[in-house]
Amino acid sequence: MEHYKKEVREIEMHLSKNPRAQVPQHHHNDHHHHHHRHGHAHAYGYDHARVHARDNLSKLIDHLQSVSITEEPNNPFLLERNLRGLSPRNPISPFNGENHNAGFSSSSISNSSYPKKFGFDPYWDSYNLNLSTHRRCQNDERFDYELRNRRGFANRGLYGPVNENSAIYLLAKDQQGCKYLQEKIHKGKDQVDLIYDGVFGHMGELMMDPSGSSLMQKLFELCSEEQKTRIALALKENPVAFFEISVDEHGTMSVQKLIENFKTREQSTLFMTALKPWLLDLIKDINGNHVIKHCLKSLVPEDTKCIFDAAIKYCIEIATDRHGCCVMQGCISHSSGDYRTNLIAEICSNGLMLAQDAFGNYVVQYVIGLKSHSTNTILASQFQGHYVQLSMQKFSSNVVEKCFKEFHEELKAAIVFEMLAAPELEELLQHPFANYVIQSALSNTKGAAYTALVDAIRYHAAVLRTSPYCKRILALLRGKSLAF
Known part of the structure; x- marks a missing residue:
């Protein structure tokens, strides 16, 4: 004291x-007014x-x-x-x-x-x-x-005195004050400059504030290129604070709006310098992953090559993460040339393992959905000899269904004949996951493979009438006017 x-x-x-x-x-x-001296x-x-x-x-x-x-x-x-x-x-x-x-x-x-x-x-x-x-x-x-x-x-x-810059900062943190400033920010450059000067010294805090973040997003849309460059430079000089903002539920929206409004190569370069040390952490964060996806969407590939490098180097770690699997799909979508080729090749080389993962299976399905015959041929060679096992697992059964929807006819036929040759066919028909694979095979194959599959199922007609999962297969066949 x-x-x-x-x-x-x-x-x-x-x-x-x-x-x-x-x-x-x-x-x-308590009972009288104030009495001043004398x-x-x-x-x-x-x-x-x-x-x-x-x-x-x-x-x-x-x-x-x-x-x-x-x-x-x-x-x-x-x-x-x-x-x-x-x-x-x-x-x-x-x-x-x-x-x-x-x-x-x-x-x-x-x-x-x-x-x-x-x-x-x-x-x-x-x-x-x-x-x-x-x-x-x-x-x-x-x-x-x-x-x-x-x-x-x-x-x-x-x-x-407490100057007007302090006033603007405090107004920005209040819900009503923030609305007032957002009205004023649209009334000309002088208002934008006044508010920018008032909040710049506290911008990191305001970007994470429930009220202040909405003002920051408006400000990033209207401030000059020089002012945005100054912000990007401040982020570069404070990478720890940049990470804290990016993983905050309000801060991540502010950062995304800033990325959307970058117009110069200098701004993008400064920003990516701040982002690079935290790349893997942001990719796997519930809020930070949106910052990475916004970079892929809004910046040119020359600026985001560090993201592609990380996606290739840490392919399995990223693809098997809850949020990373979505970033991996974004990397594939926005990459081109050697980056795209190398990234897909890395996924295909680990296709069998990724197909069985809770999150990696989505990445494999995305690659299959690209409908590249060469890529799907590589994945088919990875899965060959494992289709029965994959069909009976929760996550990989979705991958096999995707194969029946997107593979070329010869690759689909190869899957069917491998399953028919397995002694577990009756088990597949009654399995809670594999029965969906059989339904996909019936819906997406034709010719000799389709005929052979129908004949094999007819051989187990007695099972179709008793098993709850087989009843779905039976209903599908009856829908095709086939008698059982």
């Missing part, structure tokens, strides 16, 4: 040098509003005396934070060096250092313009006038 007593003495010393901001001595009584408050020219302001200053002093903070007492940022009345509920990350790094600092002061509730919020409870005033105020021109002239964030008798 000793350092807080020192802060209070500094405030009182400042107030003594600024008579207009002095806090009068008064006492509180009973001559109005003799000093104070109206009711100024008395209220002085009361707020007194409350702020009480607040400083009661709050217990674990940070070092000589921390200049902490001192400024309290003396300027910035709410502990809206922490502001300290700057990293002189460039401010767009607020992408990972060394922010933890909220856990502050009490959860305060009876008095020295920022929003000011007698001057505050957010509640804006909510009640229907006249936007008055609000604009007060914002431009800093009347709402003027000198409170404490360490100088």
Whole structure:
């Protein structure tokens, strides 16, 4: 508490040098109004509003005396934070060096250092313009006038004024304030520049804020190329903060909107430099994978080649991941030339293993769906001798069904004859997964392979009438006007 007593003495010393901001001595009584020293408050020219302001200053002093903070007492940022009345509920990350790094600092002061509730919020409870005033105020021109002239964030008798940039940042974090700024951002370049300057020092925090992220997305659409380049540079210089933003549920949407609005090669190069150290982690993250897919969709292949390199190098790890399998399909879709050839070749060489995986099977099905005869021939050679086993597994049975839908006739016929030669045919007909494979074979084959399959099924006609899974096969055959 000793350092807080020192802060209070500094405030009182400042107030003594600024008579207009002095806090009068008064006492509180539950049944009476405030009684100022000598009973001559109005003799000093104070109206009711100024008395209220002085009361707020007194409350702020009480607040400083009661709050217990674990940070070092000589921390200049902490001192400024309290003396300027910035709410502990809206922490502001300290700057990293002189460039401010767009607020992408990972060394922010933890909220856990502050009490959860305060009876008095020295920022929003000011007698001057505050957010509640804006909510009640229907006249936007008055609000604009007060914002431009800093009347709402003027000198409170404490360490100088809070400038309009701080006002914009705090408005951006409030739901109503954010809506107001989004209306203003469409009214010309000067408004865009004003808001950009106001939020740049806290952009990393706002991109992850529920309200601020929507403003950031609008800003990325309207800001200049120079401003977007500055943002990309800040991300490059703070890769850890970039990762934290990308995996955040609100931050990922902000980053995706930024990617969509890149127009220059310099912007893309700076951004991909920030992304590269976290590539594999982002691919496998529930939010981060959308950033990777947006890069594939919005940037040219020359800029995203590091993603293709990773997809080839870590093919199995990515393809067998819940989110990675979707990214892998995107890599195939957006790649070309040697990258596409090498990526598909890597998948095909591991086709048998991937087909049996809960997520890898989707990647194999996607490759089969490309309908490349050479590629499907390679996969067919991988599956050869394993079709019965694959048909009786939950995930790989979907792959075999896809083979019957997309393979050429000779490859389909080879699958049918391999299954007919197996002693497990009767088991396949009654199997909860394999029966769907048999149905796909009946629906997608023709000629000798189809005839041989129907004859084999007719041989087991007695089983078709008793097994619940065989009944589906029987219904399909009857639909083709075949008697059993």
